[in-house]
C-alpha cells in the first residue's frame with residue numbers, strides 16, 4: 293500500500309487548480325500576466341493555501357524551470373538570521389534562469405522571527421530587490437514589523453468555507469476510490485475548522501480505518517468519541533434503561549477522560565445534528581435542547597458533573613416516557 297500523503301499528492305500545481313481564495317488567486321494571476329510583482333506577504337491560518345499559492349505562482353510564472361527560480365526557506369528551522377542572509381546572498385547572486393529578471397525567495401513562518409531578525413531581513417530585502425522578490429508567509433500578520441509590512445503587498449487568506457472543503461474532499465475520495473458518507477464529510481468539516489490540510493489528512497486516516505468513511509470512522513481516526521458511542525448512551529436513556537445509560541456515561545468520561553461539559557457538548561451535537569433522535573418533533577427537540585442547556589449551566593456553575601449528567605439522562609428518559 294502506498295503511504296503517499298494525499299495533501300502532497302493533491303496539492304495544486306497551478307493557480308488555476310486552487311480552491312477558493314478567489315480574490316487572491318486573481319491578483320496573483322495578474323502578476324503572472326505582467327511578469328512582475330512586488331514583495332508579497334501571505335497571512336492566514338494553517339492549511340488555507342499560503343504555501344501552495346506561493347508555489348503555484350512560481351510554477352505559473354516560470355513554467356518548466358520554476359524549481360530553479362525559487363529558494364524556499366523556513367524562518368523557524370534555519371539556525372538564525374545569519375544563515376538565512378548568507379543563503380539569500382548566495383542565491384540572489386546568480387542570474388535568474390528565465391526571461392523574468394528576478395527570482396523568488398519564499399520565507400515560510402516569517403512571524404517566528406524576532407524583531408531584530410526582521411530588521412536584518414528588511415535590509416536584506418532592500419539589498420536584493422533588483423534580482424529577487426520575497427514572499428513572506430505568516431500565520432499572524434501583526435507579528436511582522438511595520439517596515440516589512442509596508443514594503444509588501446499583503447494577502448489575507450481565510451479559512452476555507454464548508455462547500456469548498458467538502459467539494460475538495462469528494463474529489464479526492466473519488467480519485468482514491470474511497471466511499472464517504474454525508475455525515476462523514478460533515479464530521480471532517482466540523483473538525484477541520486476551515487483547514488484543508490487537516491481535512492484531507494483526516495480523510496486519509498479515516499479511510500485507513502474502515503471500508504467506508506463515516507462519522508464514526510472520522511472520530512475514531514481523530515481519537516475522539518464516536519457519535520455511535522454517544523448515541524448508544526442516549527438510546528439507552530430514551531428506552532428508560534438508566535443503568536446502562538449510566539454505564540455508558542462512565543465509560544465515556546473515564547476512558548476518554550472527558551469532563552462533564554465535554555459530554556454535554558457531545559449530547560448537544562447529537563440533538564442538533566439529527567444523527568440521534570431522528571424521528572422526534574420540533575417540540576421534543578426544543579425540550580431536549582433546553583434540558584441540555586440547563587445541565588451545561590449547572591456544571592459550569594460548579595455542580596457535580598456525574599450527578600448532573602445522570603439527571604440529564606433521567607430527564608431524557610422522562611420526556612420519552614411521556615411521549616409513548
Ligand SMILES: Nc1ncnc2c1ncn2[C@@H]1O[C@H](COP(=O)(O)OP(=O)(O)OP(=O)(O)O)[C@@H](O)[C@H]1O
Nearest residue numbers: 299302303310311338339340341342343344488489
Ligand atoms: N486553497 C487551496 N486549494 C487547494 N488545496 C489547498 C488549498 N489550501 C490548502 N490546500 C491543501 O492543503 C495542503 C496544505 O496547504 P498549504 O501548505 O498551502 O497551507 P498553508 O496555508 O501554507 O498552511 P501553514 O500555515 O500551516 O503552512 C496543500 O497541500 C493542499 O493539498
Ligand SMILES: [Mg+2]
Nearest residue numbers: 342343344400
Ligand atoms: Mg505553509
